[in-house]
Each structure stands twice: as structure tokens, then as C-alpha cells.
Amino acid sequence: MQETARPHVLSPQSFDELLGGGGGPATVDALRASERSWRLLVVRALLDAAATAPTGPLPPLTEGWRLLSRAWSVATPEVERLLSYPAVGVWAAHTLRRLRGTADHDAPLWAEAGHLHALAASAAVRAGLEFRTDIPVRHGWAVLPALGAMRVPGGPDWTVVEVLAEDGDVTVAGRRLGGPDWHAPAELRADGCTLLLDDIDPYRALRTPRLPEPLDSAAEWQKLFDSAWEILHATDREEARALADGLVSLVPRPRSERFRPHSASSGDAFGTAVASVPDDGEQFASTLVHEFQHNKLSAFMHLFTLYEGRDTRLYYAPWRDDPRPLGGLLQGVYAFFGVTAFWRWRDHPLGRFEYALWRAQTAHALHTIGRSDGLTDLGRRLVAELAGRLEPWLAEPVDGRARAAADLAIADHRATWRAYHLRPDRGTVRSLVAAWPHEAPPVAPGHGPTLVPGRPVRGFDTRAVLARWLLADPAGFERLRDDPGATVSGARPEDIDLVTGRTAEAMRACHARIVRGEGDPETWVGLGLAARAEGDPAGEGLLAQPELAAALHTELDGRADPLELGRMLPPDRP
Structure with a gap:
């Protein structure tokens, strides 16, 4: 696997496309080529770092590398695709960090480094070689990357099994590939776009290894993918083609709350996305776009410093x-x-x-x-x-209705973030308390607020999620009115009032909650949103500095009316 080193060069068109947030098929091809080199560098660094590491019950890593090289010489395109497989990148980066002491995990180091043998075995199977080797077993699972996993029950948590290929048959722990204990990942296919639905690779989850979680069926994912691809293709055919060329796999995760999808990607794993079961094809399409943007920028940043x-x-x-x-x-x-x-x-x-x-x-x-x-x-x-x-x-x-809902979500998120993560200057708080009550809004003395990351009790998107329900599914929204928190985590009745325009009711509820001593950040922001909608000048002050209003209320032992505090605060953020 020796080649003459050549620098990677992006064409001026590809360079400009990526700077502008785009990237057609030719640009994605260039990024894939550069990521191949990045991957080989990381694997080489891993092998160098592992030269003196214990191998446990596995053969030396040099034997795995020889088998991998042998497969590459026979079936170069197949092995190249395997080496470029996203989970291989996660494995190499994670294991290199462990070898260098910058990451930790409960897996034995010999099993993590020894995953190279599983990679070599998978390459050899693809190349049609006859061979014999041992690979790690994690809690009863033996995995061949991008091929599948064999259930090997009854042994210790960490052990090894033999992979044997001879006379056209391949066995893992004596069981044939394709038998009842073998699980191969499904493929999602739609008009020229294919994604491996990876539910088995231990390094598929991007951050920490996890055990295989075979799906009972890929039918739901395929239906959603059909819809997502149709939307992507109709929206921008060129960018859809680029996405199809760049993405290799999708890591399925369980369904989350409606309108709260979870997804992730990693700079170590060009070509993949982790995603919860989407609500529909449109959400799926948006998620793929989102994560592929991360993929492109990560690859670009491997070439250039931003x-x-x-x-x-x-x-x-x-x-x-x-x-x-x-x-x-x-x-x-x-x-x-x-x-x-x-x-x-x-x-x-x-x-x-x-x-x-x-x-x-x-x-x-x-x-x-x-x-x-x-x-x-x-x-x-x-x-x-x-x-x-x-x-x-x-x-x-x-449209005015959508715009108003978006404006509410924007103000809500920004103010709630402030209320949780900013702490007002103590000198400012003391000076304002000493001046209370007063008639004119003061010029706040002292320094600005300090960033002290807090611990939110609910998602800052809670009211935005309710707005999505109202816009996309009015009937469903009506059903969640009586107990919104049962459907949207953290939602309260006053949140329903806010998103439906019952702002006077929301203002009374938030005000009463604060007076009762239950004024959490969401309530202070809710009071500000409602007051602003009602035309009360307190609204702008509360949304501009909710952290200061809450601190003043606490310092004054609740003697100050929350709305009066809002009216005294300037409506611009420090």
C-alpha cells in the first residue's frame, strides 16, 4: 500500500463553492480524496503508537496489517471503500487517543487496537481471500466492519474468536456468515443514492464505542428515505447528487419527541450521520443536509485553518x-x-x-x-x-403567522440562554438595589455580566416545539392542550397561552409563579414575552436582561414587582 505522496489541491471553483456553503459532486469527490489521505495518516499514526502496546490474546498488529495489504493488492477498490468507511475513522482516532493517553474507555486496549484484525478480516472477505485470523469479541458480538456482526453468546465480556475463509466459505466462531446468528446491516436505496444503515459497528456512534443494536426491520427507514430523497432531488438536483456521493452510512437511533430530532456527525468520520427516526421525509431531508454540511466543513478544515x-x-x-x-x-x-x-x-x-x-x-x-x-x-x-x-x-x-411564531422562538431562546448562563455583576446588583425604588431607568454601573454555564431544566426550544405543533398539526395541538408536558417535555399551560396569542393569560400565570417564589429562567422569559406582546414596556427590559431582573428580585426578597423591575431595565443588552 505504498504510493508517491502528492498534495491535495482544490480547484478554484470547488474552493469558492465550499466558502459559500455549497459544493457540487466534483467538490465532494475532491474532499473524499483528501479524507482518504487523512484516514491513512491517522491509521499509520495508530500503528506507530501501538508498536509497543500489549496485544492480549490477539496476534501482533503487524499480522493484521499484512492481511489488509494482501487484500488491497487483490481488490484495491473494495478495500479502499472499506478504509474510507466512516466508522473506521472513528476507530482509528479514538484508539490513537487512547494510546496517547488523551482518551479513556472501559474496553481493554488490546481489543480496541486489535480491531485492526477485524478490519483486515473484513477486507480479506471482500477480496475473496482464503485466510485465518482472530478478532476481538465485545460482550458477545464479533464484528466485521461494514459487513456484519456475529452473535457469540456464552463467553466472557472480552475475548477473541477465529475468522476462517476456505473453500469459498467464511465462518466466524465456527458459524457461517448468513446464518441465524449473523446480522448484516441493511441498505437504504433511492434512485442512485445508497446508504448503509449501520446498526452494528462498535465505532458507529462517533464518540464512544457501543454494542451492536440490530434493527428488527429497516422498512420504516426505507420509506422515510424514499420521501427524503424525493424532496432533496426536487429541491436541488446537483446538491442532492453531491450528498449521495459523499454520504456512505447512516447510524439509526431510536425515535425522539416529535419536532425534536437528534442527529450528529464527526470530523473523524467523513461520510456518515447519526440520526433518530425522523418524523417524516421532510425532517429527514433537513437532517441529512444539516449533517452533510458538517461533513464538508470538517473535511475542508483538514486542509485549511479557519x-x-x-x-x-x-x-x-x-x-x-x-x-x-x-x-x-x-x-x-x-x-x-x-x-x-x-x-x-x-x-x-x-x-x-x-x-x-x-x-x-x-x-x-x-x-x-x-x-x-x-x-x-x-x-x-x-x-x-x-x-x-x-x-x-x-x-x-x-407569512405573518409563521414570522410571528419565529420571532417568538428567537426572542425566547436568546433570553432563556442569558437567564441560564449569564450572572450579573454584583456591584451592579447592589447599586440598583440601593437605588430602589426609583422612577427613571438607571445607567447600570459596574461591569457587564459574566458567563457561568448553568444547568437548564428543559430544552430552550420548548415553546418553539409547541409552535411547530400548532403550525403543522393543529388537531394534534388541540389534544395536547390539557397536559402539554405529557407530549412536549417541560411544556406548561402558560406556554400554550404564549404560542396561541393568549398573552394576557400567560402574563398573569408567569407573574403569579414568580410571586410564589417559583421564578425559574423560563418563567422570567415567559413574563417578558407576554408583556412585550401586551405592549407593556417591562417586556423589552425583561427580555434584554432576564438574569439581572431575577437577581434583583432575589436580592430584594421579592419586595419588587417583577413587571416594575422589567420597566426599570434598559431594553438594550450590555
Whole structure:
């Protein structure tokens, strides 16, 4: 497997496409080629680091590498596809971190490094070789990457079994591939796009290894994929083709709450996405776009430096409940630029809501990140390109109802984030308490608030999820009115009032909760949202500085009316 090293070069067109948040098939092909080199470098580093590591009951890693090289010499394209398989990247990066002492896991190190033997065996099977080798067994599962897994019950948690290929038959622990104990992952197929539905690889979950979880059936996933691909193809045929060329596998996770899908990707695993069972094909399509944007940017960042490590601050990310570092925020703006572009073409109430929401939130984050001194010149160029493409979208008309729902969700998320993660300056609080009561809004003395990440008790998207119910499924929304928390985690009756325009009722409920001593961040923000809708000037102050209003109320032992506190606060954020 020796080749002459050649530098990777992106064409000017591909370079410009990626800076602008896009990337056609030729660009994705270039990224795949560069990721192949990145993968081989990581595997080589792993082998070097493992040279003196214990191998336990397995053969030396050099034997696994020889078998892998033998398979590559016979069936190069097949083995290349295997080496580029996303879970292989996660394995190599995770195991290298363990060998270097920067990561830990309860798996024996010999089993993690020895996964190379499983990779070599899978390559040899693909190449049609005759061979014999041992591979690790994890809690009763022996896995051949991208091929399948054999159930091997009855043994210890960590052991080895033999893989044997001779006379055209392949057995694992003496059982033939394809028998009742063998599970092969299904494939999702739709008009030229194929994704392996990986429910077995121990490194499929991107962060920490997990055991195989074979699906009973892939029928639901296939139906959803058919719908998602039809939507993607109709929205932008060229970008759909690029996505089909770039994504290799999908890691299925259980269904989550409606309108709260979970998904993930990793820079170690170009070509995959983890996703919960989507609500429908449209949500699935949006998720694939989202995660493929992460895939592209991660590959681009393996070639170019977009930010330096000197910026250690944490930032507000409009799609997360937790503060994020600069790199995480950069990944987010790139992904949600793609999500915004997707929803721009979905012409129905929920689609208009998603478009209005994400164009505003992405623009907000781009403005924030553009002020960071941690960006390189190229990073600033990328941010400027995205902002320039997004700017005209902000002026496009959106139905009033969807726009109002989006505005509520935006204000809610930003203010709730502040209420949980910012702590007002103590000098400011003491000065305002000493001046209470007063008539004119003061100029707050002291320093600005400090970022102290809090522990949210519910998702900051709770009211946005209720708005989605109302826009997409009015009948379903009516059914959840009486007990919203049973369907939408964390939802309260006053949240129903807020999203349905019963703002006077919501204001009374939030006010009463605070007076009773139950004024959590969601309630203070809810009071601000309701007051603003009712035309009370308290609303803007409460939404601008909910953390300061709550701190003042506590310091004054509840003597100050919550709305009066809001009216005294300036409506602009420090």
C-alpha cells in the first residue's frame, strides 16, 4: 500500500463553492480524496503508537496489517471503500487517543487496537481471500466492519474468536456468515443514492464505542428515505447528487419527541450521520443536509485553518442550549446555513416558520463570529461569504403567522440562554438595589455580566416545539392542550397561552409563579414575552436582561414587582 505522496489541491471553483456553503459532486469527490489521505495518516499514526502496546490474546498488529495489504493488492477498490468507511475513522482516532493517553474507555486496549484484525478480516472477505485470523469479541458480538456482526453468546465480556475463509466459505466462531446468528446491516436505496444503515459497528456512534443494536426491520427507514430523497432531488438536483456521493452510512437511533430530532456527525468520520427516526421525509431531508454540511466543513478544515486556538471564549449558539467554543459555533453556522437554504424552498406553514427562524438565527451567529479575533483570514472570508449570501434572504417575505411564531422562538431562546448562563455583576446588583425604588431607568454601573454555564431544566426550544405543533398539526395541538408536558417535555399551560396569542393569560400565570417564589429562567422569559406582546414596556427590559431582573428580585426578597423591575431595565443588552 505504498504510493508517491502528492498534495491535495482544490480547484478554484470547488474552493469558492465550499466558502459559500455549497459544493457540487466534483467538490465532494475532491474532499473524499483528501479524507482518504487523512484516514491513512491517522491509521499509520495508530500503528506507530501501538508498536509497543500489549496485544492480549490477539496476534501482533503487524499480522493484521499484512492481511489488509494482501487484500488491497487483490481488490484495491473494495478495500479502499472499506478504509474510507466512516466508522473506521472513528476507530482509528479514538484508539490513537487512547494510546496517547488523551482518551479513556472501559474496553481493554488490546481489543480496541486489535480491531485492526477485524478490519483486515473484513477486507480479506471482500477480496475473496482464503485466510485465518482472530478478532476481538465485545460482550458477545464479533464484528466485521461494514459487513456484519456475529452473535457469540456464552463467553466472557472480552475475548477473541477465529475468522476462517476456505473453500469459498467464511465462518466466524465456527458459524457461517448468513446464518441465524449473523446480522448484516441493511441498505437504504433511492434512485442512485445508497446508504448503509449501520446498526452494528462498535465505532458507529462517533464518540464512544457501543454494542451492536440490530434493527428488527429497516422498512420504516426505507420509506422515510424514499420521501427524503424525493424532496432533496426536487429541491436541488446537483446538491442532492453531491450528498449521495459523499454520504456512505447512516447510524439509526431510536425515535425522539416529535419536532425534536437528534442527529450528529464527526470530523473523524467523513461520510456518515447519526440520526433518530425522523418524523417524516421532510425532517429527514433537513437532517441529512444539516449533517452533510458538517461533513464538508470538517473535511475542508483538514486542509485549511479557519480559526486559531487563542480564542478560548464561549459563545451563544442559537441552535444549542449550552455555550459553544469558536470552532463549534463555526460548525453551527455552516450547518444551519445549509438548513436555511433547504427550508427556503418549503412552501407551507411549518416550512416558512423554519426558514424565518433559521435565517435570523444564522445571521445573528455570523455577526457574532465575525467579531472574533480568533478567525484566520480564510475564516473571515468564509464568514463573509456566508453572510453575504444570507443577507438578501432576510428581506424575503414570510407569512405573518409563521414570522410571528419565529420571532417568538428567537426572542425566547436568546433570553432563556442569558437567564441560564449569564450572572450579573454584583456591584451592579447592589447599586440598583440601593437605588430602589426609583422612577427613571438607571445607567447600570459596574461591569457587564459574566458567563457561568448553568444547568437548564428543559430544552430552550420548548415553546418553539409547541409552535411547530400548532403550525403543522393543529388537531394534534388541540389534544395536547390539557397536559402539554405529557407530549412536549417541560411544556406548561402558560406556554400554550404564549404560542396561541393568549398573552394576557400567560402574563398573569408567569407573574403569579414568580410571586410564589417559583421564578425559574423560563418563567422570567415567559413574563417578558407576554408583556412585550401586551405592549407593556417591562417586556423589552425583561427580555434584554432576564438574569439581572431575577437577581434583583432575589436580592430584594421579592419586595419588587417583577413587571416594575422589567420597566426599570434598559431594553438594550450590555
